[in-house]
Amino acid sequence: MMDRFGRLILLGWPEHHILYVEAALTLxxxxxxxxxxxxxxxxxxxxxxxxxxxxxxxxxxIHDAAEAETARRILVAERxxxxxxxxxxxxxxxxxxxQLMGARA
Numbered sequence: 001m002m003d004r005f006g007r008l009i010l011l012g013w014p015e016h017h018i019l020y021v022e023a024a025l026t027l028x029x030x031x032x033x034x035x036x037x038x039x040x041x042x043x044x045x046x047x048x049x050x051x052x053x054x055x056x057x058x059x060x061x062i063h064d065a066a067e068a069e070t071a072r073r074i075l076v077a078e079r080x081x082x083x084x085x086x087x088x089x090x091x092x093x094x095x096x097x098x099q100l101m102g103a104r105a
Contacts (some may be wrong), residue, residue, distance in 0.1 A: 021054050
């Protein structure tokens with residue numbers, strides 16, 4: 001889509017552009033920045049937009065890894081947790097008539 005000044009308007013990220021950015025994230029640091037510039041040229045987006053998307057994908061990857069680690073730890077903890085029967089609250093003994101009247105039992 002084009003705006004009134006003839007500039008290209010891009011809405012969303014096509015899947016193959018996201019694959020380009022994800023592949024760039026696996027490269028060493030100096031090659032990653034060069035790859036992001038190349039992706040910006042290929043896709044017609046600004047380098048700022050490509051870097052923001054790369055940062056979002058990297059943060060999502062870290063978040064997903066943390067969630068997976070938490071789920072793994074919960075499963076491991078459940079394996080070692082002893083099976084305890086549910087303890088019901090004990091019923092209190094009702095006071096007798098004599099105790100209510102103040103007599104010593």
